[in-house]
Amino acid sequence: MIRPFHIKDTQVLLDIYNYYVLNTTVTFDIEPLSIQAFKDKLIHINDEYPIIVYEENDKILGYAYGSRFRPKPAYNYVVESTVYVKHDSHGKQVGTKLYAELLRLLKEINLHTVLGVLTIPNEASVKLHERFGFEQVANLKEVGLKFGEWQNIGIWQLKF
DSSP, X not given: OEEEOOGGGHHXXXXXXXXXXXXXXXXXOOSOOOXXXXXXXXXXXXXXXXXXXXXXXXXXXXXXXEEESOSSGGGTTEEEEEEEEOTTOTTSSHHHHHHHHHHHHHHHXXXXXXXXXXXXXXXXHHHHHHHTTOEXXXXXXXXXXXXXXXXXXXXXXXXX
């Protein structure tokens, strides 16, 4: 089941996120976020954009949201999409289901462009974005330093 985010979900979502902080390069956060910092982030995002969670048997297996791409007003119709799936729940189509619903919700709020900003290589995330019609529009080399190595990002774009 996919449903809107509730503030009581914060700790579970933080646990999902902090796994990726500590073990992967898919996020450029280097230190785990505190519960208060993460809660503040989610509240700020949820003021403007949807945050949704995927639940199965009363357990949250993933979440997704849209967020402001850049702060200047000309970017008001552009959103960055984010999806995280619990690390032991891959292969269940959780990310695909979350992304389908997130894109539907983002389209309803009259946005023009959705951007997926991905650390690359990341074959699973690239396939997810391309499944929904995103096209790669940028490849930025060595823009993040994590685990002592320079990381590349790609930007995938979907126009409504």
